[in-house]
Amino acid sequence: MAPSIVLTEKSSARERERGSDFSELSRRITEAGLLRRRPLYYTVRFGTVALALAGSVAAFVALGDSWGQLFVALALAVVFGQLGLAAHDLAHRQVFTRRRPSEIGGLFTADLLLGMSYGWWMNKHTRHHANPNHEEKDPDVSPDILVWSRRQARQAAGIPRFVGKHQAALFFPLLTLEGLNLSFNSFKALRGTAVKRPVLEGTLLVAHFALYFGGLFTVLSPGKALAFLAVHQGLFGIYLGSVFAPNHKGMPMIEEGTRLDFLRRQVLTSRNVRGGVLLDAFMGGLNYQIEHHLFPSMPTPALGRAQAITERYCAELGVPYHQTGLLASHREALRHLRSVGEPLRREG
Template sequence: MTTELAMATEAPSAKATGGSDFAQLSRRIAAEGLLDRRAAYYTVRITLVGLAFVGGWVALFALGDTWLQLVLAAVMAVVFAQVGLLSHDLAHRQVFSSRRASEIGGRIAANLCMGMSYGWWMNKHTRHHANPNHEERDPDVAPDILVWSQRQARFATGVAKFIGRRQAYLFLPLLTLEGLNLSFNSFKALRSPTMKRPFLEGALLVAHFVAYFGLVFAALSPGKAFAFIAVHEALLGVYMGSVFAPNHKGMLMVTPDMRLDFLRRQVLTSRNVRGGVLTDVLMGGLNYQIEHHLFPSMPCPALGRAQRITMEFCAEKGIPYYEVGLLGSYREIFRHLHRTGEPIREAG
């Protein structure tokens, strides 16, 4: 940890600053109206994604039984990922202020259209937001398959220990299985006591997969159908992983002994990704990860303006604010994965 980062982890008291640092930043953000709903934006976005989703299934039958369907499978991977990103926004109540409307929309998008449990993902993602990159509390950095810190690597067992030796090289291949992992965990979570509406979620998941497999096998011969599904699932996993991994992987890992207030906990563990409109679209606004973690209900189109305010505020407070290009973020992730696996390699 650098001296600058170490100093930033020692947050000043609220009494010394006349209110917490986050409260001061929040007032600036609210004064700009950046937390207001953006109905027009989400109407257009939902319409475009919905048309792409329906159009993809129409194209499946229009193309017929041809290997060109594998191109469509790749396109549909992108469309499904965009549905997933919309589910994310719905879960954070960026689209609707009503919890009920958000849950209805989220279950339609996630369970019915994408085949991922909204309730399972919501529970997992809420815990991640509360403690990003916390070695013991963030489910996204649990050492189940990969290890995310050298501390985890020293105690790694089973699959994590086996993969951890070469995890930087195996990361992308493993992402091809992420779509299957999301579906598997979605069905597994139906038995969890934390699942609020297991029968509804289960019914929607079954409806999704019956329709998905039914349409693919109705349009294509068995060989082409299996190839379509394999390409679609693999590229969906890579796309989703490539969107979410740059946000935190390779950033500060939080241990129980660290003292971090809310603002520093979110800023120091998050990485923003530079880019233009295309990056915003492909990443669904998650390239503004710092602002998203500070203000989860902030609509996507407000994040750019919020970034400028947050950067200025962090500079005033001496808080390191990190932003890098997309390719640079991937380089940092691979280096981090290789470095964290070092204790396992050294152990032989």
């Protein structure tokens, strides 16, 4: 388990003096040409996902009212996961340098195709990038259902208190609801200030679910439609969790008052996942989480080269750089969840 970071005032001052460390890394990355846009890569990648989506819809229509549709649901779960990764890259302006085309692409992909509010998710994700694993400021580690630190466990009430006792065992079953949870929170956010265009996004979200549920209950019998929904949404949620959970879960949590310069704040709270071309495609490059957090707008195909540069630079500075395999990353995350829930189990 990775412990919470606690710095003394003396060490905090020393960290502030190192603010130029990131500038040197940025210079090396820029000189290597790793921040240049890769239009051909994204044309091929997004085109492949679009073809997969069209093929899944065609198969759905062709099969009709058949239990074979569950295989289509499985394929569509992967396609939806890839659409989520595409929306992520658009939000970070990895695809386009200008805001307008990035926003149009994000709204189309997230709201219309996925049923998730682009504005709400972007607001949430931007706050996560600014303060990863910060107990007070990172929305991804707020004690909504799970608890992420022992302090949160001691303060937990209601559902987090109940779930937190056995959250390691419940983690993957809960992920089956993540796709629906994203959609629920998207509609909920339309009433708040995070979504700048609530009417537009609300219209796109309604259009998505009208097409989604309309297609399901028009082509399939009610029982098969519900089975399709369960398989598709459940596997989609597990896919998302398998991509995002290894990145930060089980890495050091940052307490309020801790001061870290940008480079250390991003590196110490992130975990890279080793793998080959297939893992890169499965995780959309987010297995290079350290480099992604340091350079959010870096195109996906450049992250591998950036990893080697960043790891060497961190070794020069003596900054811990954590990288492990996919299964090991999940073990570390689950071990952390079990450990932080211990105070709740002791209470019975």
